[in-house]
Amino acid sequence: MGRYSGFIAMYATLASRDVDCCLIPESPFYLEGEGGLFEYIERRLKENNHMVIVVAEGAGQDLIAKSIPVADQLDASGNKLLLDVGLWLTHKIKDHCKSKKMEMTIKYIDPTYMIRAIPSNASDNVYCTLLAHSAIHGAMAGYSFTVGMVNGRHAYIPFHRVTSTRNKVKITDRMWARLLSSTNQPSFLSKEDIMEAREAERLANRLPVPASSSEHTKKHSASVLSNGEK
Secondary structure, three states: OOOOOOHHHHHHHHHHOOOOEEEOOOOOOOOOOOOOHHHHHHHHHHHHOOOOEEEOOOOOHHHHHHHOOOOOOEOOOOOEOOOOHHHHHHHHHHHHHHHOOOOOOOOOOOOOOOOOOOOOOHHHHHHHHHHHHHHHHHHHOOOOOEEEEEOOEEEEEOHHHHHOOOOOOOOOOHHHHHHHHHHOOOOOOOHHHHHHHHHHHHHHHOOOOOHHHHHHHHHHHHHHHHHHHO
């Protein structure tokens, strides 16, 4: 899980407090060289003799594509098939430790749908009941929508607002900074990467100008120009 967003991996890491490194799609990383993942793994193993790495499904896909060139394929649902970053990273770490003559054992656990299979608690049941009530009321009123919590209140949300953008972890946000503080892992980011992330966040948060407002601005500008000519 976590094809394009690393929320589950991030919050699981923060909740566990036993994770030494968390890799998500939004935060690029590299393996070799100063400040790379291998260097951090070596240091962590020397300090604690063990470490836990949490990897989101979509993390490191660019690195895998460089070492394993494959054609783009789609699954039955039309989604792009991602390469198994867990197995790939496991082999890479084993090869690196072998080259460094470091004795180590890796236990790779793929949770697949274990997260979704967790039994619901009382809070989950109440929340789902309220969502169902809201959905029924909206459907009987003839709306086309989805239901969700907005600022603590149940709201009808149009589908186009839900699918217009993809929600991603902001690596310039405090929550990601809290994770880095919890794991003590390097950010793997250069100054250019941080600036690009901030610029992308700024563009994503910029609201579009309504058409009526744009037309009013054009008319006002034309009026000012005509008055100036007179």
